[in-house]
């Protein structure tokens with residue numbers, strides 16, 4: 001089991017639930033716009049948010065931002081130790097910085113002392129695209145080992161200062177490299193691990209790469225916090241992360257709708273039915289497995305295996321609840337009953 005750190009009151013590692021995080025893409029200096037985006041992320045289920053701190057004005061804006069949000073904010077800082085200190089002093093709850101990139105041991109010590117005083121953990125985030133020359137040269141044909149070596153070099157700098165509230169991540173745009181590197185880190189250290197695949201792109205391709213990489217790691221029991229990286233509205237990252245966590249069974253905090261792929265036997269518009277169920281059942285009241293199936297071949301089995309489900313025929317359907325056949329009737333009537341009962345089951 002990994003060791004545990006706290007991002008304000010949110011535990012990470014040590015068996016705590018895997019948290020969902022995202023990153024704002026507003027100009028952090030625009031506190032109002034950043035707060036508005038964080039409120040949207042909170043509403044979607046984001047539990048930790050990160051913002052880029054790229055100059056002193058962005059660091060100062062943190063003061064206004066953190067007072068108006070309800071989840072801990074991580075300051076993402078590169079190269080400049082003074083910005084890291086300013087971000088901590090202005091209220092960030094975690095720092096993402098690679099200590100090897102901020103210069104002398106004195107500077108690392110200054111950041112570490114500030115983090116210790118404010119009880120702020122540090123995430124070391126190694127990215128395949130920004131590996132230093134030395135790590136590349138040591139492993140010219142092995143980007144995985146180069147990334148792992150880089151992460152451990154950064155860790156050493158913090159450990160040399162007596163700092164252990166560290167979270168680690170290694171990300172690459174290649175899913176295989178990311179997964180292999182994170183597995184190595186899992187073997188070699190007990191620091192909490194932040195998992196994600198970086199620069200995956202937008203839309204479906206990005207979602208699939210993220211799901212393949214993050215899902216593989218989570219199913220190995222690797223990962224204490226998740227960030228899906230997608231080009232576009234960060235709210236989509238949060239929704240995707242929730243779905244990935246639910247798909248691999250790590251966190252079940254939404255309904256799971258099972259619907260068959262349809263085939264020549266289907267006699268109902270199952271796509272519209274699945275969409276109707278998705279739109280009308282509650283998504284904020286916990287887990288329930290709901291099945292909508294197209295016919296009597298696999299339908300009754302799946303429907304009775306779910307918490308509640310329907311096997312449809314031509315113009316009608318059979319409703320199963322907790323494995324028992326409960327009712328039969330015309331399509332819309334049985335569908336409305338399923339939605340009504342599912343929502344009751346979710347709230348009782």
Ligand code: SF4
Nearest residue numbers: 260262263294295298
């Ligand atoms: S449940 Fe029935 S309709 Fe749906 S894919 Fe299977 S056989 Fe076809």
